[in-house]
Amino acid sequence: MFLIKLILKILFIIVLINFKTFSQSNFSIRLSGLNYCFTKYSTQNDFKNGLNKNNSLVLEPGLILTYDSYITGDYFSFRIKQGLYLDKMNMKSGFTSIGLRRKIFSNFEHSLNLAVGPCINYRESWINIPNYGNEDNFNYSGNTEYKFLIINAELEYNYSISPKSDISFSINYNQPYIIGFSAGLRYWFNKKVRNKKKCISCPAFH
Numbered sequence: 001m002f003l004i005k006l007i008l009k010i011l012f013i014i015v016l017i018n019f020k021t022f023s024q025s026n027f028s029i030r031l032s033g034l035n036y037c038f039t040k041y042s043t044q045n046d047f048k049n050g051l052n053k054n055n056s057l058v059l060e061p062g063l064i065l066t067y068d069s070y071i072t073g074d075y076f077s078f079r080i081k082q083g084l085y086l087d088k089m090n091m092k093s094g095f096t097s098i099g100l101r102r103k104i105f106s107n108f109e110h111s112l113n114l115a116v117g118p119c120i121n122y123r124e125s126w127i128n129i130p131n132y133g134n135e136d137n138f139n140y141s142g143n144t145e146y147k148f149l150i151i152n153a154e155l156e157y158n159y160s161i162s163p164k165s166d167i168s169f170s171i172n173y174n175q176p177y178i179i180g181f182s183a184g185l186r187y188w189f190n191k192k193v194r195n196k197k198k199c200i201s202c203p204a205f206h
Contacts, residue, residue, distance in 0.1 A: 024070040024077075024192055028168050030184030032085060033061040039177040041088075042133035043126070048090040060085050060093075064172070064182050068101055077101045079115050081152070083174055093123035095174050097152040109160040119152030121175050136176045147176065164188045 037044075037056050044050075049059035062085020068077040079101045087093040099117015106112075125145050126132045138145035153173045158166040166186040174180060 024074065024190055026068050026186050026188045028064075028066045028068075028166075028184060028186035030064045030066070030168055030170065030182040031062075032064050032083065032172070032180055032182035033059050035060050035178050035180040037088070037178055039135065041135055042131045043089070043129055046129065046131070047088045049086075049088065055088075058088050060087055060180070062086065062093075064170075064174075064184075066186075071100075075103045079117065081115075081119075081154075081174075087123055089126060089129060091124040091126070093121070093175075095119050095121045095152070097174070099152060101154075101156075111158045111160075111166075113156045113158070115154040115156065117152055119149040119174065120146060121149065122146040149176065158186055164191070 035058050037058055041047075044055050047055040047058055051057040051059060062083060064081065064083045066079060066081045068079050070077045077100070079097075079099050081095075081097040081099075083095045083097075085093055097117050097119035099115055101113050101115035104112045104114055121138075123138075123145050125140065125143050126134075126138075127140070127145075136147060138147045151173070154170050156168060156170040158168050160166050164187060166188075167183075168186045169183045170181070172180040172182060
């Protein structure tokens with residue numbers, strides 16, 4: 001738990017420093033919950049919120065908070081993502097991720113982005129659950145289990161509804177063997193583009 005608290009403090013300081021620079025940045029809050037599990041767990045029959053016969057489709061209600069600070073132009077941004085949710089066994093869980101986001105497509109109100117980066121997952125320990133086989137290879141620290149993921153990935157679609165607000169949808173890989181879906185709102189603190197490339201061939205007006 002000490003490691004998790006330290007990571008969160010460092011991320012908060014990074015966000016604060018970036019926010020004060022008034023660079024192009026935004027914040028999003030999304031509801032998550034509908035997840036697909038593409039492996040077989042020893043405890044799968046005991047999942048609390050299974051939505052189909054074999055419990056591969058599960059409900060894990062939670063929130064995902066994301067902050068983007070643009071590095072150069074309006075294509076690349078530094079991303080911090082924090083998720084909090086109730087997992088398949090109705091236990092408190094979360095993840096923290098840092099990485100880079102790249103704009104793939106943008107056309108008027110529509111934009112499509114891809115974000116990747118490392119991630120740490122943590123949850124209340126499942127050790128006392130009958131038949132628990134630890135297929136995810138989580139590490140133990142007291143009453144908490146944690147696991148580092150080299151790759152956390154997200155495909156994100158945004159639709160602009162006002163100059164500073166977007167509706168946001170995403171497909172996420174935030175935890176081992178789980179594909180998740182989320183939806184919410186994105187708010188722009190500042191849309192001023194930092195280090196925007198100058199147009200060499202554009203006509204000059206005096």
